[in-house]
Amino acid sequence: MKRLVPIALSLVLVLAGVAAHTGCATAEDEGEMEMPFGGPEDVTFAKNLWQGMMGYESWKMSSDYYEGMSPHGAFLRMYYNVVNVEGAPYHVIVKDNFGGEGATLEKVAESSEDYLAAVTVMVQRHEGYDPENRNWYYVKYDADGAVSMNEESMALAGRVAKGMDSGCIACHAKAGGDDYIFTND
Numbered sequence: 001m002k003r004l005v006p007i008a009l010s011l012v013l014v015l016a017g018v019a020a021h022t023g024c025a026t027a028e029d030e031g032e033m034e035m036p037f038g039g040p041e042d043v044t045f046a047k048n049l050w051q052g053m054m055g056y057e058s059w060k061m062s063s064d065y066y067e068g069m070s071p072h073g074a075f076l077r078m079y080y081n082v083v084n085v086e087g088a089p090y091h092v093i094v095k096d097n098f099g100g101e102g103a104t105l106e107k108v109a110e111s112s113e114d115y116l117a118a119v120t121v122m123v124q125r126h127e128g129y130d131p132e133n134r135n136w137y138y139v140k141y142d143a144d145g146a147v148s149m150n151e152e153s154m155a156l157a158g159r160v161a162k163g164m165d166s167g168c169i170a171c172h173a174k175a176g177g178d179d180y181i182f183t184n185d
Ligand code: HEC
Pocket: 001, 068, 069, 070, 071, 072, 076, 078, 093, 094, 095, 120, 121, 122, 138, 139, 140, 156, 160, 166, 167, 168, 169, 171, 172, 175, 180, 181, 182, 183, 184
């Protein structure tokens, strides 16, 4: 995205490479019946992440407000930081998704909280979390911080829609450079 503060971009690029060495939390239980997302651990991590990223609106590495496209809302703003979650540091990319009646870039920039529709976040987890997909953890929050649900009442947290034709992973897998991040393409 053109407006993103350049330093944020290069840092995300550099840090994504070393991210495997941070954030070694507890090993996931890879039971055969385990769903790739929406489980109790995914939701607990999402809640702790939300606590850890409180105040992200004032993180130094952030973009301006910019016009977005489907599925990420009409107007967007992005933020990056290292956040401690459950005692370990993680690379966290936050995206505010704005929209609603009468939203314009100016109005959103002026009173963003009135137009916040959802907060989508990617966190690079430890090596082995999801090796086929660069170990990214995804979560979507409603504007009030509650973890969003899909139509089947599954929480949108974890390896969201892994193995499916659409959803976070399927779409982000198409990002250039095989890093699952679009912004640096
Ligand atoms: C149909 C494709 C698609 C789906 C599905 C999708 N995204 Fe994205 N996402 C994008 C595109 C394109 C961008 C970059 C452009 C922009 O800013 O909107 C992006 C950007 C992001 C970013 C900023 C980092 C980056 O890649 O630039 C985050 C964080 C993010 N998405 C999270 C999510 C989460 C969480 C989900 C699932 C709940 C999700 N996305 C589903 C297409 C998608």
